Amino acid sequence: MHPPARLAWSIWALGATLYLAGFFQRVAPAVMTQELMAEFAIAAAGLGNLSAFYFYSYVAMQIPTGLMVDRYGARRVLTSGAGIAALGGALFALAPSLALAHLGRLLIGGAVGVAWVGTLKLAGHWLPPQRFALASGLSLAAGMTGAVTAGVPLRWAVGEFGWRPVMLFGAVAIALVCAAIWWLVRDDPSERGYRAYVVARLPAGERPSAWRGLAEVLRHRNSWLAFFAPQGVTGAILSFGGLWGVPYLVAVYGFSVQRAAFYCSALMLAWALGGPVFGAMSDRLRQRKPLYAIGAFSSLVLWSIVFLAPRPLGPNLLLAMLIAAGFCSGCMVIGFAFAKESVPARYAGTATGVANMGSMTGAMLQQPLIGWILDRNWHGTLLAGVRAYDASAYAAGFLLVLAWLVVSVAAALLTRETHARQCP
16 A cells, blocks of 8 residues: 555654755844844845855756756655755854855855755655645745744844854754754665565666656656746745845835745745645646646736835734735746656656756856845945945846746747646
């Protein structure tokens, strides 16, 4: 028989926990902007680059991760990633210089970069195929839980204990996740004596060729579109909620840092809710393309209202717009089902890696580019020795986000429908 649901979801949950921890590390700088800028004597471009060092290695690891989980299994890859992430987190927390802080962020990003692909690989093996898009959405929800923890709770903890001790505690938590994954996770139900959902199509003992797998994945049109489609959607969420939203809300709306962090947390919570809803609807309707395109276009409209309104929105309307934008952004989880179903099942990890590489490329490029634009539009104002930027500077920076969302909408419209059927 197939594995019981409780065991299958527990295996998935351990991978999702690493993704949660990775998302916490991803957006943590958003509520520590003043501390980091003062600690390392950097301006907006430097802060954007420090945050983006996470994404540089994260993005670079996506295709290698897909190849590795297809070849060696998710258990080994997830365990290794968690161990290195713990070391990187400790280095960032203790870094005496900006160069070592960069290295710490680089290690964290590359290491937790295995979490999403590895978790979905486990979901593909341990859960029924008709639960894959739902599992993708719930995985995103787990990540958003980490993002929310890196909002108001992290802001409080940093104020009480300082950013270094809090980041060091996070590194210890990841080390515990590493031990749990190695001890409890197995790559396939057959290793626990259960019937497998994925039937091997290769001769016994033969492993898929890494480069042949990548070439096969890239041969499919949807693989390329799954790379481009999420860039604007996730880039908007992670550039705003993951870094620039808090200082923007403080400067333009006059919010306290705590209130601004709450608004960004609400954005992330809505994203967490939107992922499972879009995933479940897509599974139920057996349609991928319409929901993806509708979600991406709605995100473009909502962010346009937030960024292009002639005057600041009322606080309640702003919160409503952010929640709606976050929810609609949950459509991006459909892209992983798209990618998986568009290639042979044995290359699912590689396809997921390509799609996840695209989902993080937007944020990787947008965060430092927005910082660069802010510095170009800085008018010389300093607050406590740190550069302060006005509404016009942020408006110029956020135009980049809207342009990228247009790319997402176009890519979603060009995808070929899979009808929730796996490519043979």
